[in-house]
Amino acid sequence: MKDENTKEREEHIIELVSSFCDDNLNDEYKELCIKLVKKLARKHDVPFKRGKVEIWASAIVYAIGQINFLFDKSFEPYKTPDDICSYFNTKKSTVSNKAHDIREMCDLGHFDEEFSTCDTMESLPTFTFDENGFMVAHTPMDDYLDEAYELFDDGKIDEAISMLDDIDKDNHEYEKALFFKSFFLNASGTKDKSSEAFNAFLSEFNENVDIKSIVNGEIDENNPEELFQEALFHNNIGNYDKAIHYYDLYLKILPNQTEVLNKKANVLIELKEYKEALDVIDKALKIDSKNDELWTTKGITLYQLHKNKKSMKCLDKALKINPNNSTALSQKGIIYFERNQYKSAIKCYDKAIEIDPEEIILYTNLANMYMDLDDNEKVEKCFSEAEKINPKDIGLLCEKGEYFLMEERFEEAIECYDKCLEIDSKNVDALLHKSMALAQLDREDDFEECMAKIMMINPLLLADLEEEFR
The missing domain is CATH 1.25.40.10 (Tetratricopeptide repeat domain)
Incomplete structure (x- = not known):
């Protein structure tokens, strides 16, 4: 049975979330937030019996908002995390962490039957059949990205990019939106931090590639060229499991393509599946033993398996060829x-x-x-x-900053990391090492600000950072 203090806190939190929903959202959101408060109150160890009620109230709204696309401008109603935190006068990093805890405690996710709004449930993917008879999923976000692409295609690049910028990082299609944005920026001649990787990606495709069809996965699985392009897309954005899937589909059609076998092996290396990578590259070498790139990949794989003598022999063979x-x-x-x-x-x-x-x-x-x-x-x-x-290469700036850290030249290290963060404000490595330098200089306020940014980006680093600075 709940004690009087816990009951009072429950009622206070309900008042707070109700007030926010009345002022900013709607009755449906209010009902869901109250339902979530009551569900938490039924826990054996009521989580909100400790801590500021304002933080709990903002985290409850935040958690409900996350699973209902509240932070996505393509949905109604729309609010930002800053709107919630400003209303309750709470810190976004703290609230984001607490909302994550709530979702974990109550097993909340997108399209949750108990805590989804009617609009969210209506946005469940619908399924149609393509011309080949395959089932294809379609969501409202597909329409949103199509609209952005059409603006780009009409030359309205600023409007297209603005639409993509409105997609919050909590949206399940955020990575796809980032890729579209990178494509738009590069195609318009604007260089950002993704330019190098994106241009390397494009350079591997032929001139007739339809980027939109690749991003949306609209491919003919009987067409090796389209399968190869899809595999490269997933490879370059780090979706390695999907890259392997499409390389395998390609290799079922054309099993002796050494270039594709080599790319598959390199993806397996990224996944630390070194023995599988070795099997793939050995198959490729049976097809073409005079290919220096294959011997190089085998050498790298053997190195990862701590077989340095064998690795050296392979690398020497590669260099003998080239x-x-x-x-x-x-x-x-x-x-x-x-x-x-x-x-x-x-x-x-x-x-x-x-x-x-x-x-x-x-x-x-x-x-x-x-x-x-x-x-x-x-x-x-x-x-x-x-x-x-x-001079703006992020890898170089981070390496140089780490060198200055080792040399206890902390101001110079901070300068390097600040340059990194000008290019990529969410670079956790730069923020983490900058925090170390700030700690050494006893710049407590700057250190706390840096740590808060890290927590916003990756809350799971908290335990590691506490150990680092204990």
């Missing part, structure tokens, strides 16, 4: 360095840079080697050379 294979050279350099054969390692990297002087990662890897050798002059020379290529 002495200008900079990837094979850099991998050899890593193995030499681990063997304490520093001169050979540096020689490999110098040669790789000579072959591929625009590859920034070669300079940062070489800088890391010189760090281990305590040769700071050469470390900074490597960073300087890399900056001539692209």
Whole structure:
């Protein structure tokens, strides 16, 4: 039985959520929020018997809003997380974490039968049949993205991008919206942090590619070219399981395509499925034993399996076929360095840079080697050379910041991480290391602000960060 204090807190939270819904939402949202308060009140250990009631009230509205697309402008009603937190005078990072806890406690998700609005349930994917007789899902968000694409197609790029910017990160189609935005920006000649990756992605396709059909998954599964393009799309946005799926469909049709086998092996390496990757690359080598890229992939895979001698043999075979294979050279350099054969390692990297002087990662890897050798002059020379290529490369800025951290040059480290965050304000690695530098300088307010940003982006880092700064 609930004690009097818990009952009073329950009633207070109900008053708060009701007030917000009356002022900002509707009766349906109010009923759902009250129902959620009462469900939490029935827990054996009532969670809201501790903590500020304003935080609990805002988190309850937040949790209900998340599963009903409240933060998505394509839905009505629409409110932002800031609207909720401003109303209750609470911090968004705290509320977001609490809402996550509530969803976990009550097993809440999109299209929840108990806590979904009528509009949300009506937006459940509908299913139609395509011309090949396959069942295809369709959601209101598909219409929204179609509308954005049509604006782009009509030359109204700013309006199209504005529509995509209105999609909140809690939306289940957020990643797809980001990809559309990257495509629009690149196609219009505007460069953002995704330009390099996106252009590398596009360079692998032929000139007749329909990006929209790739993003929406509208492909003919009997067409190897479309399957390959779909696999590349998922590969480049990090959906590795889907990439494997489409590579496999391709290979059922054309099983002896070594390029596709090699790409599949590299995805398996990303997934840390090294033995499977080795099986795939061995199959490719039986088809074409004179392919230096295949030997390089096998060498990298064996390295990951801690078989460095065998790895070196494969890399040597790759370089015998193609002495200008900079990837094979850099991998050899890593193995030499681990063997304490520093001169050979540096020689490999110098040669790789000579072959591929625009590859920034070669300079940062070489800088890391010189760090281990305590040769700071050469470390900074490597960073300087890399900056001539692209001073705004996030990987370079993070590596340079970490170097300054190690050297206890905290102000310079912070400067590097601030440059990273100007390019990508949600870069957790930059925020985390900036926090470390701020802590060393006893800049408590800036440190707390940085930590709050990290929590907003990835609440699961809390335990690790507490351990880091304990």
